[in-house]
Amino acid sequence: MTRKQANLIFYAAAGAVALILILLSILRHYRLATVQDLALFEQILWNIRQGHGAWTSMSGNSWLQFPHNFFGEHVSPILYLLAYPAGLTSGPEMLLVLQALAVVLAAFPAARIMEAETGRPWAGYAAGLAWLAFPALWGAVLFDFHMECFEPLFLFAFWLSFRRGALSCWLWALLYAACKEDAPVYLAALALAGGFVTGHRRLGVAVFAAAFAYALAAWLWIQPSCSPEGKALLGQRIMLPSSTGEIAAWVQAQFFKASRWQAIGAHLITFGWLPLFSGPAMLPWGISLGAMWLSNDFQQSHGMIHYPLTFYPLLLISAAIGLRQAGRWIRGRGSLARWTCCAVIIGSSLAGIVLGWASGSAAVGGAFGPGNDAALRSAPSVLASIPKDGVVVAARTLVAQIARRSDARVLMEPVTNADWIATRLDGIVYPCKNHEEWLLNFLLSKDSPYGVYAFETNLLAVFKRGHPKDLNLAVLDQQLCAVEAENLLHQTGRTVRDGHALNGLALMFTPDDGNRFAAFGRYLDLPAGTYRVTFRIRTQMEQPRAIARLEVTENAGRSILASRIVDEILPGYTDLALEAKLSGESRTEFRILKTGPGRLWADRIRWERVDDPPQQPPAQP
Numbered sequence: 142m143t144r145k146q147a148n149l150i151f152y153a154a155a156g157a158v159a160l161i162l163i164l165l166s167i168l169r170h171y172r173l174a175t176v177q178d179l180a181l182f183e184q185i186l187w188n189i190r191q192g193h194g195a196w197t198s199m200s201g202n203s204w205l206q207f208p209h210n211f212f213g214e215h216v217s218p219i220l221y222l223l224a225y226p227a228g229l230t231s232g233p234e235m236l237l238v239l240q241a242l243a244v245v246l247a248a249f250p251a252a253r254i255m256e257a258e259t260g261r262p263w264a265g266y267a268a269g270l271a272w273l274a275f276p277a278l279w280g281a282v283l284f285d286f287h288m289e290c291f292e293p294l295f296l297f298a299f300w301l302s303f304r305r306g307a308l309s310c311w312l313w314a315l316l317y318a319a320c321k322e323d324a325p326v327y328l329a330a331l332a333l334a335g336g337f338v339t340g341h342r343r344l345g346v347a348v349f350a351a352a353f354a355y356a357l358a359a360w361l362w363i364q365p366s367c368s369p370e371g372k373a374l375l376g377q378r379i380m381l382p383s384s385t386g387e388i389a390a391w392v393q394a395q396f397f398k399a400s401r402w403q404a405i406g407a408h409l410i411t412f413g414w415l416p417l418f419s420g421p422a423m424l425p426w427g428i429s430l431g432a433m434w435l436s437n438d439f440q441q442s443h444g445m446i447h448y449p450l451t452f453y454p455l456l457l458i459s460a461a462i463g464l465r466q467a468g469r470w471i472r473g474r475g476s477l478a479r480w481t482c483c484a485v486i487i488g489s490s491l492a493g494i495v496l497g498w499a500s501g502s503a504a505v506g507g508a509f510g511p512g513n514d515a516a517l518r519s520a521p522s523v524l525a526s527i528p529k530d531g532v533v534v535a536a537r538t539l540v541a542q543i544a545r546r547s548d549a550r551v552l553m554e555p556v557t558n559a560d561w562i563a564t565r566l567d568g569i570v571y572p573c574k575n576h577e578e579w580l581l582n583f584l585l586s587k588d589s590p591y592g593v594y595a596f597e598t599n600l601l602a603v604f605k606r607g608h609p610k611d612l613n614l615a616v617l618d619q620q621l622c623a624v625e626a627e628n629l630l631h632q633t634g635r636t637v638r639d640g641h642a643l644n645g646l647a648l649m650f651t652p653d654d655g656n657r658f659a660a661f662g663r664y665l666d667l668p669a670g671t672y673r674v675t676f677r678i679r680t681q682m683e684q685p686r687a688i689a690r691l692e693v694t695e696n697a698g699r700s701i702l703a704s705r706i707v708d709e710i711l712p713g714y715t716d717l718a719l720e721a722k723l724s725g726e727s728r729t730e731f732r733i734l735k736t737g738p739g740r741l742w743a744d745r746i747r748w749e750r751v752d753d754p755p756q757q758p759p760a761q762p
Contacts, residue, residue, distance in 0.1 A: 147266055151252070155245050158273045162241035162282050167234055169283060172517055173601075174510040175233075176537040177201050177551045178285035178447075182220070183233040183544035185211050189224040193547075199540065203553040203572075205374060213368035214375050216322040216359040217288045233286065233541060240290040244282050244450070248272040250297035251457055257304065258461035259468060268457065271490060275411065276497035277449040285541075289450040292320050296331075296454045303332070303348070304339045314348055318355055322364065323432060325356040327455060330428050334421035338462060379435050395434065404443040405430060411493030412456050413486040415463035422462045426455035510538070510569060511638060511645025516600040523595045524563060527603060531560030536570050539563050539601060555579035562591065562604040566620065567644050585617040599625075599643040599745075623747040624663065624731075632657040633735055641714060642744035643677070652738040659689065660733040660743055664697065667748070669725030674703070675718045675747045676731070680711045682739030689741050692732040693721040700726070707741070714744065720751070 169175055181199055188196045195211040205214070229235050248269040256265030272278070282290070295317035302310035314332075318325040329352035336345020364373045408430075409416060416426055429452040436442045444452065467486070471479045524542045527533060532548045534556050543549055543563065552564060552573050562584065570576040584591050584604055592608030593616050602616055626648045627636055634650030650659045674693050682688060685708055693703040703721035723729060731746045 144262065147262070151248075151266055151269055154270060154273055155248055159241055159245040162245065162279070163238050165283055166237035166241055169509050170233065170237065170541065171521075172509045172512055173520060173538050173542070175285050175541045177540055178287060179233050179236070180541040180544040180549065180551075181211075182236060182286050182288070183227075183541060184546070184549060185220060186224045186227045186236075187545040188547075189221060190228050195220055198548045199544075199551050201551075202375070202378075206550045206553060208548065209369060209374065210367040213364055213370075213373065215288075216363050218319040219288055219291060219316070222319075223288075233544070236286045240286050241282050243290045243294050244278055245273065247293035247297055247454070250294065250301055251454075253301060254297060254458060255461045255464070257301070258465045264464065268461065271494065272457065274494055275449070275453065276494065276501045277408070277411070277444075278453060280445075280501055281447045281450050284446045287447040287450065288320050289447055292317060292324060292450055293454040295320070296328075296458075299328070300331070300335070300458055303335055303341065303344065306339075306341045306344060310344070310348070314352065318352060321451075322356065322359040323429075323451070325352040325359070326432070327425050327429050327451070328352040329356065330425040331422075331455065331458070334424045337421045378438055378441070401434065401442060404445075407493060407497065408444055408449075408452075408456065410489050411497060412460040413464075413490040413493075415460035415467065415486060416456050418463035418466050419459035420462070420466065422459040426452055426459050429455050511642075512567070512600065512640075513643050513645055514640040516597050516643070520597050520601055523597050523601065523603060526595050527561050527563065532558075533561040533563065534559040535563040536565045536573070536601075538565065538569055555583070557583070557590075560606055561594070563601065564604075565601050566596070566599055566616070567601075567625075581617065581620060585613050585620070587613075589613065618749070622749055623745055626660075626744045628663070629660045629743075629746070630662040631659050632661070634659045637742075639742060639744065641679070642742070644744065647742040647744040648733075649740065649742045650735050651740050654735060656735050656737070658732055659735045659741065660731075660746070661698070662730060664727075665729040665748075666727045667723055667725070667729045669723055671720060671722045671751050672748050673718050673720050673751050674731055675716045675749075676733065676743060677714050677716055677745040677747070678707065678711065678733075678741055678743045679714045680707065680709070680739060680741050682710060685709050686737055686739065688735070688737045688739040690734045690736055691717060691719060692734065693719050694730045694732060695723060695726045695728065697728045698730050698732065700724075706736075714742075 170179070177199055178201055181197055181201070184199065185195050185197050188194065196208060197211050198208045199206060200214065211217070223239070226239065227233070227235050251272045252265040252269030255268035256262055295313050299310050299313035299317055302313055314328055318328055329349045332345045332348035332352060336342040360373070365371050368374050416423060430444065433441050433444060433448055433452070440446050441448055464486070467482060471482050521542055524539060527543060529546045532550065533543055533546060534550045534552050535543055536552045540549055540551050552562070552570065554573055555575060556562065564570060564576070564580065583589060587610070589610065591604035591606055592610040593612035594603045594605040594608050596602035596612065596616055599619065625644050625646070626642065627644065627646045629648060631648055633654040633656070634648055636646055637649045638645060639647040648660050676691050680688055687706050687708045689707040691705045691707060692701055694701050702723065703719040705717060705719055707717065731748070733743055735741070
């Protein structure tokens with residue numbers, strides 16, 4: 142294969158990955174699956190454009206849900222360069238595009254680094270393609286937005302300039318250090334180690350001194366001066382002996398957690414164990430992983446979500462140096478040793494990538510969350526109807542949609558004093574505990590100080606303090622008198638994703654499933670009276686035939702009060718209603734019994750109390 146052909150393949154792969162990541166990131170946002178990290182930066186950049194500086198009223202941490210300068214959390218001057226490009230779109234879409242492009246573009250200098258260190262063009266292409274395939278980087282890009290996304294590109298550019306002794310390394314060093322307050326520490330370590338590796342010791346010492354001085358200034362001056370507490374706002378996330386009460390407990394928590402060692406091993410395998418053979422270049426990635434190891438946050442201490450954006454570029458540089466060292470070692474060995482060494486390196490890296498995708502593919506697919514497509518399309522307009530003034534508290538999956546305002550906060554726990562509350566009706570409200578009780582017994586109660594301002598059926602509701610409560614009863618009825626597919630029991634079929642379903646999930650059975658109950662339970666204690674029970678279903682079959690039977694029963698299914706055969710083709714979800722007079726014996730149950738071949742989807746069963754029906758049904762309009 143010629144160099145030109147290899148370049149075309151590499152460029153095509155990079156373009157394809159960039160396009161996929163951009164589309165998936167934006168799709169995730171449109172499906173209301175992005176959370177507070179994207180909202181945080183969207184609000185900060187909006188405030189910078191408004192001339193208010195890097196201010197935010199939210200955080201991913203429950204103790205920081207108040208207006209504060211973001212530099213009290215993280216010192217990131219790079220945000221001032223991003224502010225106006227981020228404003229090119231009406232929402233955070235441009236941030237997601239820039240993040241995907243930055244991570245993908247880093248594959249080009251990554252390939253050049255590997256080729257320069259080893260003298261092998263094929264090694265460069267392999268490193269670049271591996272960078273594009275790393276599952277941890279895909280997960281990082283698809284997890285909202287973080288300023289660390291620019292670190293790989295800037296650090297790789299710095300190293301390429303530094304190893305040549307070019308003064309342009311100072312520009313890339315400045316940009317890299319501006320990403321986050323811990324970046325200059327890793328830069329200082331890389332410059333110090335790089336001075337010995339490349340022979341540019343004087344330049345290495347100079348960059349080390351400048352980077353270390355800036356790191357001290359960021360930690361000891363900038364963060365405290367931007368914090369209302371006079372110290373770093375995220376200091377409590379560091380696990381120190383004082384956090385656990387005694388040294389023995391701290392040592393146990395830090396060094397005897399098998400999952401931490403397994404996580405580090407998985408990252409090193411992905412790089413073919415090469416960083417372990419890089420000599421002085423082990424220092425930078427060792428410091429970066431050590432800093433994350435000290436965190437009491439599970440995801441940070443295990444190098445998950447966006448944290449690979451920080452230590453993966455350090456691992457790749459050390460892997461390139463490690464491969465050069467390994468090449469020198471095997472040069473004088475026999476062919477068997479050389480092939481064995483290459484097989485171990487390549488096999489380990491491929492195994493790490495494959496295992497990473499095998500364990501993370503479900504998380505990537507599940508990151509988009511369920512939801513009815515029509516409801517998701519109209520949800521942004523419902524959220525956009527909230528005026529810009531006043532304090533808005535929103536569920537973490539909604540706050541990115543309303544971040545361009547002065548005071549937006551994340552719904553961490555039930556609140557009683559916000560001007561506006563935007564929350565989910567489908568249960569996706571983590572980490573807010575007791576949400577259902579708060580929603581039903583406070584927000585929707587007749588004595589609630591809040592009225593439903595707008596809502597999207599089965600998806601979200603916006604409450605305004607002092608607003609008329611005309612819609613409260615409708616939303617309450619929807620929440621109390623319906624059961625969704627994911628909450629129904631079933632003996633046959635399975636729960637599947639369905640973009641046409643109200644919650645994005647439906648119970649489905651196929652011709653291969655046995656003729657048993659496709660839906661039953663939960664038992665309800667309903668008072669005596671006449672009820673209309675509506676099954677929302679759709680069907681698919683070659684010709685009309687009896688496919689299922691709908692039933693309304695009492696006494697744990699022993700008394701069948703009403704039933705209906707489903708024998709028609711229903712290409713779209715259709716409400717099929719049964720009316721039954723309950724005696725009040727309790728243990729009422731609504732069921733779907735599979736009776737024949739075909740496919741059926743059911744996403745909701747709803748009931749309502751009605752007057753006794755007349756002898757003759759009224760004429761249909």
